[in-house]
Amino acid sequence: MEEVVIVGAGIAGLATGVALKKVGVRALVLERAEELRATGTALGLFPNAWHALNAFGVSDKLTSLYAPFSKPHRIRGLAVYPQGHGLNHESQRFVDVSKRAGFMPLNNKEIYWYFVCKAPAKGADMGGDPNLLLKEVTDNLAKDFTPLYLDIVGHADHSTLTWAPLIFRYPWDVVLGNLTRANITVAGDAMHPMTPDLSQGGCLALENAVVLGRHIGSSISKRGELETRNIGFVLQRYTRESRCRAATLITASFLLGWVQQDGSSWWMRFLRDVFYKFLLVKALSANCYDCSKLC
Numbered sequence: 001m002e003e004v005v006i007v008g009a010g011i012a013g014l015a016t017g018v019a020l021k022k023v024g025v026r027a028l029v030l031e032r033a034e035e036l037r038a039t040g041t042a043l044g045l046f047p048n049a050w051h052a053l054n055a056f057g058v059s060d061k062l063t064s065l066y067a068p069f070s071k072p073h074r075i076r077g078l079a080v081y082p083q084g085h086g087l088n089h090e091s092q093r094f095v096d097v098s099k100r101a102g103f104m105p106l107n108n109k110e111i112y113w114y115f116v117c118k119a120p121a122k123g124a125d126m127g128g129d130p131n132l133l134l135k136e137v138t139d140n141l142a143k144d145f146t147p148l149y150l151d152i153v154g155h156a157d158h159s160t161l162t163w164a165p166l167i168f169r170y171p172w173d174v175v176l177g178n179l180t181r182a183n184i185t186v187a188g189d190a191m192h193p194m195t196p197d198l199s200q201g202g203c204l205a206l207e208n209a210v211v212l213g214r215h216i217g218s219s220i221s222k223r224g225e226l227e228t229r230n231i232g233f234v235l236q237r238y239t240r241e242s243r244c245r246a247a248t249l250i251t252a253s254f255l256l257g258w259v260q261q262d263g264s265s266w267w268m269r270f271l272r273d274v275f276y277k278f279l280l281v282k283a284l285s286a287n288c289y290d291c292s293k294l295c
Contacts, residue, residue: 008029019209045062046288085108175244180238212238
């Protein structure tokens with residue numbers, strides 16, 4: 001019989017299942033989708049995420065496959081070049097008033113790209129029709145961006161296109177809110193939805209899994225059984241360790257996107273200079289955080 005039930009087979013859910021298995025706790029992962037779906041395109045993994053993957057014992061299996069890198073609305077997809085794109089494996093970003101975009105080659109034939117804007121794309125009103133989404137990006141929203149970016153968007157695999165409003169949780173709700181109730185807690189986007197500007201959503205979900213697995217693993221008795229009597233206190237320790245870091249990353253990610261995108265008035269230029277000179281380095285240092293081992 002499973003001792004822990006995990007609702008949602010996303011990054012945090014699956015990673016938590018792996019963490020619990022490694023510390024000797026049986027878990028059941030529930031997912032409402034009936035089958036695996038080929039949605040999403042890429043996951044940026046910064047050093048803090050690689051520390052978490054190392055705690056799971058799988059980082060060495062990934063480093064040989066992938067080169068290590070890094071309420072608006074976002075369109076994103078995967079551009080495919082069957083004969084190869086010929087680009088260096090370096091990410092590029094483009095910024096304009098109220099919109100920004102970028103791309104990152106994943107391998108020699110595939111490039112992850114995204115476009116973020118304040119107003120929803122017209123494709124959102126048409127059921128997310130991929131042809132309309134791409135036309136709106138290339139002919140309207142990103143028409144002044146470089147020809148290279150427009151060519152990448154034009155090579156998009158329609159099955160990988162997603163459009164969604166970006167959401168984030170107010171950081172004070174994470175710091176002051178109730179993240180645990182009795183024997184129930186949250187992790188990943190259920191705890192800390194954030195804007196993508198620091199590329200830390202998935203990374204922090206992996207950290208959550210390590211921290212949660214470590215705390216639950218500490219409740220295993222000498223007989224190898226999970227002692228559920230004090231599980232509420234165990235989950236509270238997990239949220240105490242996680243909430244401040246999550247709130248910090250939510251805030252830093254939002255501010256990074258805001259100062260990049262919100263106009264070129266004198267006071268915005270001043271705030272941008274202050275952020276880049278004094279705060280950006282500190283915000284990016286969070287990418288090197290080590291969540292430590294599972295046990």
